[in-house]
Amino acid sequence: MALAGGIGGARFLRGLRAAAPEAEITVIGNTGDDITLFGLRVCPDLDTVMYTLGGGINEEQGWGRTGESFTVKEELLAYGVGPSWFGLGDRDFATHIVRTQMLAAGYPLSAVTEALCDRWQPGVRLIPMTDDQVETHVVIDDSEQGGQGRRAIHFQEWWVRLRASVPAESIALVGAEDAKPAPGVLEAVEAADVVLFPPSNPVVSIGTILSVPGVRAAVTAKTVVGVSPIIGGAPVRGMADACLTAIGVETSAQAVAELYGPELVNGWLVAEADSGVRVEGMRVRSRPLLMSDPEATAALARAALDLAGELA
Amino acid sequence: MALAGGIGGARFLRGLRAAAPEAEITVIGNTGDDITLFGLRVCPDLDTVMYTLGGGINEEQGWGRTGESFTVKEELLAYGVGPSWFGLGDRDFATHIVRTQMLAAGYPLSAVTEALCDRWQPGVRLIPMTDDQVETHVVIDDSEQGGQGRRAIHFQEWWVRLRASVPAESIALVGAEDAKPAPGVLEAVEAADVVLFPPSNPVVSIGTILSVPGVRAAVTAKTVVGVSPIIGGAPVRGMADACLTAIGVETSAQAVAELYGPELVNGWLVAEADSGVRVEGMRVRSRPLLMSDPEATAALARAALDLAGELA
Missing domain, CATH: 1.10.8.240 (CofD-like domain)
Structure with a gap:
């Protein structure tokens, strides 16, 4: 099974489906x-x-x-x-x-x-991830850009309208404390052989799913392999760096691995450029991470499954 | 001012606007x-x-x-x-x-x-006509057509889906008793020099508007000129005959004039083919009723205004 955000998660899942055509794959989707x-x-x-x-x-x-x-x-x-x-x-x-x-x-x-x-x-x-309404809000201050000043706006307004051009002071998942995992979420995690984190945004996609009460604990109990969304200090796509900066985390494969931590993530796939990443208790392996075509994407998913197999 | 249903009413209004470009025209629209x-x-x-x-x-x-x-x-x-x-x-x-x-x-x-x-x-x-939700429902019995039998369906299902192919046993405006005229409706009627009935459906358009409590009484107090939606025993367009049959009224300019009655309608425009129509207390005049082009439509509207002027 896998957690997934948007574009990166979806493409990885297409590769996963190709790599394991017989597998029953459950995907927990971000709704933040x-x-x-x-x-x-x-x-x-x-x-x-x-x-x-x-x-x-x-x-x-x-x-x-x-x-x-x-x-x-x-x-x-x-x-x-x-x-x-x-x-x-x-x-x-x-x-x-x-x-x-x-x-x-x-x-x-x-x-x-x-x-x-x-x-x-x-x-x-x-x-x-949940049937309850939770929404990612971002606190910005655009006084210097001639805006309305310090305020919380919906994630989409920050991401799509402002294209994260104004720094986020903080990011909050409004309604998360009272949210319950959707029916089947915890059961699917418990029944899974392995939990994969695609190269989705670690803050507002994977991090959001893990914020739903009960999900992080359930995932922690499983073999988890993650794919770094950062290659050589930059996001593969999107603006994950702006989200990481907002929570005080450096934009690097090393820092994201530490953000997840070895209690949660047991295996970590990084790009060749990041082969120096080391986290105690986490098995790190470097592989080509670019999902440039279906074959490359399937190979990446296969590498994640292989690493999970070793760890299990 | 005018009451109006859909297509026929809208076209007549376009002619009215052309015939009286300086007039302030208020239109009460059917929402049934x-x-x-x-x-x-x-x-x-x-x-x-x-x-x-x-x-x-x-x-x-x-x-x-x-x-x-x-x-x-x-x-x-x-x-x-x-x-x-x-x-x-x-x-x-x-x-x-x-x-x-x-x-x-x-x-x-x-x-x-x-x-x-x-x-x-x-x-x-x-x-x-009202801000309240009122809906025209039609009782049909399609047992003989292999349908679900006797039941009430929404007007649109009868009109658009069945194209009135199954006879209506009755037509009811659900919610009408408790409906109030929308703000401005009664004031507009009271302030009007004349109230025109375009050749809209006398049952499910004009009749529906008049069913909103207070509207019929307000309109009755004014000079009203109507345009017959029936020419030579057939509706000009649409399926008004099916609606008239449902309420036991013949499809003729004479019968529709009697349905409205001279207390409500003071002047009645009919086609040349219907010049024999007579209703005591109602001034009947025959004119070309076909709204075949903008000029013909404007001439029809002008004839309605002229008749209203004579009656006032």
């Missing part, structure tokens, strides 16, 4: 960056996993649907209704309309996700 | 055929008026947006989410998303309609 836009509930990470594994993803940008059009968004803007900075396409809108309608009818997000996956057949069991 | 689809509130008649007068209507079909695409609907169907029989296009979806979001935020439908009209600038003041 979910957001309500236009009255519709949007779950970016769950959808990226679902679309990627279901063959509906826009491969180039890594998120959203392929062959997408933007008629609804243009019309909403013609009514003066935004935000304009979040790229919801027409095909994607349908997903959020179905989700919102089911949520309003009383179905929990986990049941909704299962229903959406009925169409996409991702080949894995995708479970949101 | 509003329906919630995919969790979104759809107001077909209000939107047809708004799009027609705002230049966004699909002229050929008379409803929906021009240059429309159907990506969202196709995607919803790919999720197995219907109904498939209601033609919501992508541009149209945006209207319903804005409306639903505003309703959920607590705005009444009248305020939402005003906000939507801010974009469309229809050149009239469009007010829904």
Whole structure:
């Protein structure tokens, strides 16, 4: 089984599915960056996993649907209704309309996700980390940039609208203390042979999932192999460095390994450039980490499974 | 001022605006055929008026947006989410998303309609008949057609899905007794020089508006001129005959005039073919009723205003 954020997690999972076609793979998806836009509930990470594994993803940008059009968004803007900075396409809108309608009818997000996956057949069991509403908020201070000053904003506003251009003073998962893991989450972790951490953001993706009460303890009891999201001091993609800086952690494969710690993560895959990483109690191995094509991605997943096999 | 249903009402209003460019026109719109689809509130008649007068209507079909695409609907169907029989296009979806979001935020439908009209600038003041939820339901019995038997269905299901192919045993406006006219409705009627009934459906459009408590009495106190929706025993467009049959009224300009009655309607415009219509206490005049082009429509509206002027 694996925990997963968005693009990096989804691509790794595609490789994992190819590397272990017979395995029953359960994926715990991050919902901390979910957001309500236009009255519709949007779950970016769950959808990226679902679309990627279901063959509906826009491969180039890594998120959203392929062959997408933007008629609804243009019309909403013609009514003066935004935000304009979040790229919801027409095909994607349908997903959020179905989700919102089911949520309003009383179905929990986990049941909704299962229903959406009925169409996409991702080949894995995708479970949101929680059915409760938790949201990652970021405290920024944009006084010097001529903004409104110190305040907490939704993660998406920081990530997508500001492109993390204003430093985060802190990052908080609002509602996490009272959240419960979605049905099946703890059971899936307990039943797993191994738990994989794809090269997802260690703060706002993997870290968020681990913040749901009960999840970290359950994962700690298992053999865990992680893939470093940092290569040679820089994120493979995205802006993980901005998130690490916000929690006082250096952007390096070494520092992320220490952030997770050997109690939680038993095996750690790093790039050749980071072969010097050492953490006592953690088995570190260097492998090509770039998921440049399906074969490279499958090889990376196989390396993670091999390392897990050694550790088990 | 005018009461209005959908297509026929909207086209007549366009003629009225051309015939009386200086007039302040208030339109009371029918909301009885509003329906919630995919969790979104759809107001077909209000939107047809708004799009027609705002230049966004699909002229050929008379409803929906021009240059429309159907990506969202196709995607919803790919999720197995219907109904498939209601033609919501992508541009149209945006209207319903804005409306639903505003309703959920607590705005009444009248305020939402005003906000939507801010974009469309229809050149009239469009007010829904009520802010309360009332829905036209139709009792049918499709046992003989192999259906589920005698039951009440939403008007749209009868009208759009069944195309009124199964006879209506009765038609009821659910929630009408407890509905209140929307703010401004009674004031607009009282302030009006004349109240016009376009050739809208006398049962499920004009009749529905008049069913909102207080509206019939207010309209009765004014000079009212109606345009017959029936020419030579057949509806000009639509399936008004099926609605008239359901309430036991013959499909004729004479019978509709009698249905309204001389206490309510003071002047009645009929086609040349119906020049024999006579109702005591009602001034009947025959004119070309076909709204075949903007000029013919404006001439019809002018004839209605002229008749009102004689009666005042």
